[in-house]
Every structure is written in structure tokens, then in C-alpha cells.
Amino acid sequence: MDVFEIEGSRRLSGEIEVNGSKNAALPLMAAALLTTEPITFDDVPDLSDIRNMQMLLTELGCAIERTGQHSCILHTTDTTESHARYDIVKTMRASVCVLGPLLAARGKARVSLPGGCAIGQRPIDLHLRGLEALGATFELQEGDVIGRVPGGRLRGARVFLGGAFGSTVLGTANVMSAATLAEGTTVIESAACEPEIVDVANLLNSMGAKITGAGSPRIVVEGVKELGGANHRVIPDRIEAGTLMVAAAITAGDLTITNCPLDALMAATNCLEQIGVEVRALDDESSMRARVRVQGGRAFNPCDITTQPHPGFPTDLQAQFMALLTLADGTSVITEKIFPERFLHVAELSRMGAQLFRQGPTAIVSGVRRLVGAPVMASDLRASAGLVLAGLAAEGTTRVLRVYHLDRGYEKLEERLATVGAQIKRVTVED
Numbered sequence: 001m002d003v004f005e006i007e008g009s010r011r012l013s014g015e016i017e018v019n020g021s022k023n024a025a026l027p028l029m030a031a032a033l034l035t036t037e038p039i040t041f042d043d044v045p046d047l048s049d050i051r052n053m054q055m056l057l058t059e060l061g062c063a064i065e066r067t068g069q070h071s072c073i074l075h076t077t078d079t080t081e082s083h084a085r086y087d088i089v090k091t092m093r094a095s096v097c098v099l100g101p102l103l104a105a106r107g108k109a110r111v112s113l114p115g116g117c118a119i120g121q122r123p124i125d126l127h128l129r130g131l132e133a134l135g136a137t138f139e140l141q142e143g144d145v146i147g148r149v150p151g152g153r154l155r156g157a158r159v160f161l162g163g164a165f166g167s168t169v170l171g172t173a174n175v176m177s178a179a180t181l182a183e184g185t186t187v188i189e190s191a192a193c194e195p196e197i198v199d200v201a202n203l204l205n206s207m208g209a210k211i212t213g214a215g216s217p218r219i220v221v222e223g224v225k226e227l228g229g230a231n232h233r234v235i236p237d238r239i240e241a242g243t244l245m246v247a248a249a250i251t252a253g254d255l256t257i258t259n260c261p262l263d264a265l266m267a268a269t270n271c272l273e274q275i276g277v278e279v280r281a282l283d284d285e286s287s288m289r290a291r292v293r294v295q296g297g298r299a300f301n302p303c304d305i306t307t308q309p310h311p312g313f314p315t316d317l318q319a320q321f322m323a324l325l326t327l328a329d330g331t332s333v334i335t336e337k338i339f340p341e342r343f344l345h346v347a348e349l350s351r352m353g354a355q356l357f358r359q360g361p362t363a364i365v366s367g368v369r370r371l372v373g374a375p376v377m378a379s380d381l382r383a384s385a386g387l388v389l390a391g392l393a394a395e396g397t398t399r400v401l402r403v404y405h406l407d408r409g410y411e412k413l414e415e416r417l418a419t420v421g422a423q424i425k426r427v428t429v430e431d
């Protein structure tokens, strides 16, 4: 098992670049199933989730050629296999994003049901409801969802994707991708507005799809008969960028973050400003790929946060901001409205001296003057990031166990943080 050993209380400074977005890359890669022409991708992060997706796509007949550390060509050459097996799906829930493309391109799909995970229940009912509206039928067999398209081609329809916790990001990607090859026009109401959806729509449009409205709650897709190849550069990862901003803040550091999707981070930067962290764009060449200077001070103000669908505060930054607010001068209230159970980091941060009280979907964070290093257990990807950030600020040594969770979403984080002054190293210990 790999462990991070962090000697805390080191101020970070220097320049650090944001990698391509994992959560955009996963549905983007699945879109390669919609065509038998090659798609070239740049800025694909080198992560275990991406490798899992490559494995899944290979099983589904898509040949993958890696042309560089962050680039690859995906080319679907064999359309006979349409089964996303439990072995892969259980390691990566985002496997579900092959469902829409398979149904649209092959008229059938068998995808293992993902089951629960550390951050909550995570059903896929909205994905199925949306695809059913386009004419697909589903049955459940041995834990797999088996989808069929009577007549072989989906039909455009009006689809409502709102659920109890807002819209669904991967559900929107699934329905939008499927609708590109449907007969007629699809209108998706209550679509997810996340930047990753805009990126998927941009790729699909360059493959020949006719999508308008991506990034708003109403997406219109005019179906076409076929899609072709394309070249695509994945957007930078807004969650990695937000995590790096908190790394600067929590160490009273001074980081210049490049390739930073500032436009996609309004809610997070607004909180940072309330907390007293200076966030300044150094150029305005492209606000999705900006150079941004983040400077933390010695004292932080408290800040109340409620996670919401984009453009609200992202659930994927909740744990990192909680780590920061444990050191605020006062009390903050953090409410989780997307995954109400996503609080496994609370108990671990408490082991480092944080004063936290959780009740239901809310955590009360009473700021303390210092955190102290401790062995802590990573439980999911973003919780792990929160613990690493706390370790950077804490006095003494923090050992973050089970960093394989972190490796799913942050490429060589320890090496990159070390280049800006963190004392952090990866060690392998017996499990």
C-alpha cells in the first residue's frame, strides 16, 4: 500500500500547472464508441480511472494508441461486444458513461450496475429514465442493466433530468451523447450545467453532432445519421485547480497556477476571497486556461458553504475547503446538498485536532489555531485530497494511508507539490 508522508508547516511557493480534467476525459473517451473513425485526444490525465476507462473501451472494441504521456488516439474498430463487466464497473462508477453511446451506436448495451460507494448511494435511475424517453428499454439481469433499442435507432424526445439532488452530470452526458444519433430532435430539460458537459458537447459537435445550449439547463440535440473523427484537447481540471488554490491558502503560500479554468471556479474563488485569500488572474488570454496567482495570509475568516450543482459550490471541493476552514478564526457551516453522506474525512480531520461536529448533511467547523500531524486514512478521492492539504499545514508528520484513492484523480500530486516546496513523499508499506 502506498502512503504519503508529509512534513507540514512548509509554505508553498512557485508555479504549478493544472492537468486535463478526469471528469471530462471519462465521458469524452466514451464518445469514441459513437463513431468508427479515430478521435485524437490531448491533455488526457495519466490516472488510474483513465486507465480503467481505456481497459473498458478496449473490451468494447475501441483500439487505443497512446501517442504521449497525455495524448492518445481512440478508434472503434469492432462493434460486436457491448458488455461493460462488473470487474471494471465496480472499480470505476464512471464506466456507466458508455451506456448512452453503446445504445445509440449499437442498439444494445449491457452495463453492470455500479452499486454504492464511499460517498453515498449513487443511483443511475435518471440515466435510465432519460434513455427510456429516447426509446430504449431496460431490464435487470444478474446485477447488469440490459438495454435494447427496438428498431435499432433511438428517437428524439423531450427529456427531464432533474432529480431530488438536482440534475445528473454523467446522466446528462449519457443522454446528450445518445441523442446525437437519434432520429429527430431531443430537448434535455434540467440538464447538468457543469463545464465537463460543455466539453463533451464541443467534442460531439466537432464529430458532426448538432448540439446547442450545453452549459445551460436546456440542451437541444438535433439527431444526425452518423458521426466522424475529431481532434480534441480536454479542458483543465477545475477540481485539481481548486485543490491547488487551497494548497496555497492553507500554507500561507504564494502559488501561480497555470492552465487554470478560472471561469469554472467562481463559487470556489468567491469563498476564498471571503476567507481572505487573494486570487488574481495574471492574464486574461483565456479564462478557462488562465495564469492565476493565489496568496494565503496568516489568518482566515470563516465561511459558510453549501454544495450545489454548477455554478454553485462543487461537492468535489467540499473536503478540501473543510480542511482549510478548520484553521479559520471562527465557525463555518458546511452543508452537503449533492452527496449528503460525503463526510468520511470529518473523523480523520478530527484526528489532526480539527474541531468538527456533523449532524446529517451539515458539518460545523470551529476553527482551531493549529492542526497536528497524525496517521489518517483516505476513504475516497476528494477526502484524501482534504487530508493531504491538512497535512501540508499541520505541525509535524502526517501519514495519509490508502493514497490509491488519491491516485484516481490527481496525477503524481506528491511530486508536483514537492516542486513548489512541500515536504511530501510516497512510501510503500505492507498492507
Ligand code: EPZ
Pocket (backbone or CB within 6 Å): 022, 023, 024, 026, 094, 121, 122, 123, 124, 125, 126, 127, 128, 163, 164, 165, 166, 167, 168, 169, 170, 171, 192, 315, 316, 338, 339, 381, 382, 409
Ligand atoms: C459526477 O458524478 C462526478 N464524476 C463526481 O465526481 C461529482 O461528485 C458529481 O458528478 C457531482 O458533481 C464524474 O464526472 C466521473 P451526478 P455523477 O449523477 O455524474 C443523484 C469525483 O470525486 N443521482 O451528477 O455520477 C446522485 O446520487 C467524483 O471526481 C440520482 O439520484 O454524479 C447525486 O446526489 C465523485 N440519480 C446527484 O444526483 C441518478 O440517476 C448528482 O449526481 C444520478 C444521480
